[in-house]
Amino acid sequence: MTAGGHPAPDGRDGALANEAEGYLLARAHHDQAHRDAEDLCARLPWLTTGQADDLTRHYVRQRTDLTRRMLRDTVRRAAELRREYESRYAALRRDLLKCHAVFASAVLACAAAVSTAVVLLAR
Template sequence: MTAMDERPVDAGALIHELEGHLLIEATRGEGRAQAGLFSQQFGWLTDSQRAEVEERFAEEYVALAQVSWRRTVQRGAELRGEYEEAYRVLRRRLVAGWVFGMGLLSATGVAVLSLVRP
């Protein structure tokens, strides 16, 4: 429970939020590192120009990473739906086969018992 509003704290949600912040910060660090490498090829830039190029590069790097993450999430949801549907179909087939098999076994049992009993 939180001290402020008496609602229970969802630990899973907090962990996911923390992971998201850590992922963004790691990506920003990668973006800054890549921006530094990128700007090195432009030796004629002034320090302020280099800083601006690096800042814009890093921003674009993070934006592209976020687009990629969204696409990955979307594709994951699509695949999940496809696999869940395939699972439902297979489960229906299994149940239908089991019901058919049990019916066949019962019918065979009844036929055998009718032959055995006079």
């Protein structure tokens, strides 16, 4: 934002907000994974403290990696869908413009025919 409360013209505020939101979401996910790992370790009372710490670390890392892969797949699929939808939109728009051109030509042809008929009948 600029001093007047308006967004910066180069869009840095949006990018910074997106980055901050991404960081906060990633941090929340990491914290939830850590809590889930601790809950798992609490159900395994025979684990030593070192084993529980090791299991927690591995669990959090594995879950973070899984989430990262899922997000990458989602972003990839979103990009594919975007391309498909843009392509379909362009085709629909092109077809609509063709229909309008045909309709406009038909209207002009009818107008010309009516005009010719009026001129011929007026003689």
